[in-house]
Amino acid sequence: EVQLLESGGGLVQPGASLRLSCAASGFTFSTYGMSWVRQAPGKGLEWVSAISRSDGITNYADSVKGRFTISRDNSKSTLYLQMNTLRADDTGVYYCVRDVGPFDLWGQGTLVTVYS
């Protein structure tokens, strides 16, 4: 089955770090660009970061630039999002998505809550 499975979310205090993982299965992970999209509680969708298929080119939303790092391990078919210096407004569900231009495959999401 073609799927994306996120993990690593949790409850943290401001200033803390978290690393999200996304395990891909059912397709050739290395041939696709990937992105992270988040959704604050009761709010809309926000693109967070993207990474190219193999050469590691990355892009970030201004809201996370300098704090978040996207990476991938094609040998493990896994996408990562290292989140440092977390803030309350980083709270939300984080989705891993397959990027074919539009986002054609979404994970179920993992919840990150930053509280003080």
Added chain:
Amino acid sequence: DIQMTQSPSTLSASVGDRVTITCRASETTSSWLAWYQQKPGKAPKLLISRASNLESGVPSRFSGSRSGTEFTLTISSLQPDDFATYYCQQYTSYFQPFGQGTKVEIK
């Protein structure tokens, strides 16, 4: 960066109604625009890509169009399963903004 303005933010409609949602780009862009449907507690689902290309398995009552910088999602006859929130997204550049979303509610 291109900004996407989606309207209305909420829409009340009845089963069988024709529904139209609009997304306007802040500057001229290509037809690299997608529409997604999201139901409560679920991940979004891609409905339409390239402004008017219906994804496999999406009912034909959904359609998309473009006129200049304005993009439209139309549901020709609203069904009970269509009550959800809809988002547009442009994917021309490395920055891939979403519209603010349109919640389609039961009237």
